[in-house]
Amino acid sequence: MSPMELESDPSTQPTSETASEPPPLVLNPDPSGTQQHPHLQSEIQMSEAGLADNGVEHRHRAKPAWMNRWRLFLFILGLLFLCAAVLGLIYYRHQRNNQRNSQATPCLSPACLRASARLVASGDPSTQPCSYFSSRCGSGRLSPDRGGGQGARGLPGHPQVQSEKAALPERTGTGHEGGGGGLTERKLLHRKTVLLQYLREILESKDRLNGSAAEKAKAFYNSCLDTASVETAGVEPFLALIQKVGGWAVSGQWKQADFNSTLILLMRDYNTFPFFKLYMGTDPRDTANGTLKRYIQIDQPNLLIPIEWNSRTNKSQVKAQTLRPFLALCQRYLSFLGATAGSSMIHAGTFMSLSSELAVSAAPPRYRRARGQLSQRVSIRELQSRAPAVDWLRCLQAVFHPLRVAADDLVLVHNLPYIAHMSPIIGKWLNKHELSSSGPLQTYMVLNLLHTLIPALDARFYDTARNLSVALGNADKAAPRWKYCVLETGRGLDPVLTHLLGERVAHREAGELILYIFYSLTAKLRERQWTHQRTLQSVMEKIESLVPRLWIPKELHSEAELDLLFAKVVFEQINPLLDALPGSHVSCGLLCFQVSLNGSFFSNYVQLLSLWQSRRSKPLMEQTEKTDILSVSPFVLDNKLLIPMGMFPPPFFHPTYPRAMNYGGIGFLIAKDILHLLLPRIYSQSESVRAEGECVWANFLNLTEKDSRAGASQWKAQQEAWVQYSALQIALQAYHQSLKQHPADTSISGLSYTRLFFSSFSQISCDSDPEFMPLEPSFLITAVCSKFNMCPSSLQCLSKAQQRLLQNC
Known part of the structure; x- marks a missing residue:
C-alpha cells in the first residue's frame, strides 16, 4: 500500500495527522443549551402529554421522585447524543480533510519531477519516519567536513533508531568532485553556489535566449568554457597585446612610450592598477547622515609581491621566506613570454626591487583607520602637488569618462602617505636609475597586466601561480571552471544576468x-x-x-534596453560545429583549430575588462546603488x-x-x-x-x-x-x-x-x-x-x- 493510500485509510491513519492541516470549521452547539436532538425532544413531549392525560386530580399532588429522575435521565441522554453528533461531524470533516490531503493532485512539472528525484535520493521519510527524522539528515549522508560522524547518533532510547542503525550504509567518501570510492558530488551547496548553478543552467541552455544582449552573455560564457582554444592560442595573444600598450624591452620592440599614457591605457581599458587603485564610493561620514553622494576613491594597490605587516616598526616588509619562490615565479613567467635566462633574471630582479620599495608604505586598513588615513578628502589639484609623477587630472578624466572631472574636485584618498611615497619612487626609476634604458617601470606594468589576464591564458601560467600559493601555504581548492565562467560573465554583463534571473523568478x-x-x-x-x-x-x-x-533592482532593464546598452559589444562566438563534437576537443584535428580561432576567449576577456571598467563611472553619474545579483x-x-x-x-x-x-x-x-x-x-x-x-x-x-x-x-x-x-x-x-x-x-x-x-x-x-x-x-x-x-x-x-x-x- 502506498504512503498516499495509508494516509487516506482511516484504519491505518492516526487521527493526530489531521492537525497537520488548518482546523476545519466546527459546528458549535447552541450556546443557550436549548437546542436538542429532535428524537429526544419528541420523547420528552410525549411523556409530558401522557402525564397530562392522567387526570386533573393529580395536578396538585407532588410529582413522584421516579418521574423527576426519569426526566433528568432523558435530559442527560439528550446532551450525550448531541455531543456525539457534534464529535461525529468534527471527525467526519477531519477525515474528509485528511482524504483531500492524501489525494492531493500530484505535481508533474519538470521542476517537480527533478525535486521528486532529489527526495528519493535523499531517503523517503514516510518509510520508518522515526528513524529518518531522528538520525542525522536521514542516513548520515553528510561529508566529513560537516561533522556528520558525531551528529548521526540520533535520539537515544527509541527502539527504531537502535534497530536501524546497523542497516545504514557507512559513507567514507572524500567529498570532493571526481573522487572515487566515496561521494562523487559535494552535497553541501552554499546558497551562492546554488544561485551560480541556476545561472549556469540558463547560460548552458540549448534554447535561444530572448534578446541579443542575452545571447552575447551566453557567447562569452561558452568561450570561457572552451579551454581547448585557450591552450591552442598559447601566449601569442598576450604578446600581441603588449605591442598595443607600448611594447617591451623583453620582446625587443619597446617604443619607450610616455609613462602616464601607458598607465592610463592599463587602467582604462584593461582594469589593471599597478601603482594605485581607482574606484567610486560614498564617504562614510556622509552615509551616516543619509547622504549618497559619491566620490572617486584612490587606494593603495594589491601588490603582487607577498608582504607582511611588522607591528613593531609599523611598516610592511617582504617575507624573507617568499623571496626565492617569488623570484622563481617571475622568471618562469618571463620565460613563457620568450625572455632569455639572462634577460629574465634582470627583469625579475628589477620587478622585485620596485615592488619592495612600494611595499614599505603600504599599511593594513586597521592601522590607517587608527591614524585617520582612510577617506581623506583631497582636491585633485592638491593631490598633484603631493604626487607629481602621476598626471592625476588626465588619469581620472580618462578612467571615468564621460564623467566631467575638474582640478578642484574632491577625491577620497585612503593612504595619502603611500601616494606621496610612490611618486618619488616612480621618478627615480623613470629618469635616474641605471637600468632605466631597459624599461623597469614598463616591466612592472606588463607583469601586472599579465596577472590580470592569467585567467585567459594557457594553463602554464595558472599552474605557476598556484605553485607559489602552495609554497606559501595559501592554496585553496580550485573552483570548477563553470563557476569561474559564471562569475566572469557577471563582471561586465551583470545587468543581463539580473534580467535573466528576474524573468524566471515568480x-x-x-x-x-x-x-x-x-x-x-x-x-x-x-x-x-x-x-x-x-x-x-x-x-x-x-x-x-x-x-x-x-x-527587484531599480536597474532591472527590459530586453530592448539591454540590447541597446550592449549594442557595441561583440563577443566572438564558438563555432556551432563544436556542439556536435562528441566528448572533448582532443582529436578533432583541423576543425578544432578553426573553432579556436573563431571563438577566442582571450579577445572576449579583454573586451570584458574594458566593458567592466567603462561601467565604473555609471553609479557615480546616476547616484544609484550598484545591483548585486549574487545577493x-x-x-x-x-x-x-x-x-x-x-x-x-x-x-x-x-x-x-x-x-x-x-x-x-x-x-x-x-x-x-x-x-x-x-x-x-x-x-x-x-x-x-x-x-x-x-x-x-x-x-x-x-x-x-x-x-x-x-x-x-x-x-x-x-x-x-x-x-x-x-x-x-x-x-x-x-x-x-x-x-x-x-x-x-x-x-x-x-x-x-x-x-x-x-x-x-x-x-x-x-x-x-x-x-x-x-x-x-x-x-x-x-x-x-x-x-x-x-x-x-x-x-x-x-x-x-x-x-x-x-x-x-
Missing part, C-alpha cells in the same frame, strides 16, 4: 510567501514576554514599520525589508512546487535570516526568548548526548537554537495560514502536506546551507512536533518524558 508567488512569513514572524514575537512594556512597543513599532517585499540574504534599506531574487532559485523555490515544499525550504531560510537581522533587539530585551533558547539548547545536548560548551560559544549556540527553533515554527504556521486562504495544494512523491514540508526543510538544511547550524534538522522537527499539535503522531518520536521536557520550552 514575483507573485515569491512575494506572497514573503508576506506570510513576515506576518507569522510578527505574530510570534508579540507572544513573547518582554522585559518592559515600553521595550515591546518600541521593538514592535520598528518591526511593524518595515515593508517586506521581493527586491542571497535579506537586508533592510530605509523602512523596507528586502528579500533578494537570488534566494529563489531551485531547489530552494519554484512556482510549480507544492507550497509545502517552498515554505519548508526557502520559507525557513527567510524566517531564520530575518530573525538574525532582528536578533540584537529581540534576544537582549525578551526574557522568554532567552529562556526558550536556553531550554531548547539544553534539551538538544541532553537528547543527542553531546557535551555542553561553555562561555561565549554556548551563549551564541543558545541564540542560534532559538532562531532556528522559532524559524521552523514560523514557516510551518505561515504555511498553515496560506492553506486557510488557498486550501488546495499539490504533492510530490505521494507525501502529505506536513511530511513534504518537513522533508523539504530537512533536505535544504542538510544539503544546501553550510552555515552555523548547531541544531540538527532531525531534532528541530521532533522538537516542533512534540510541542505543537501540527504533526502526524508517527513523527512524534520522543518518549513521554522527553516530550514533556521539550513542551516546557
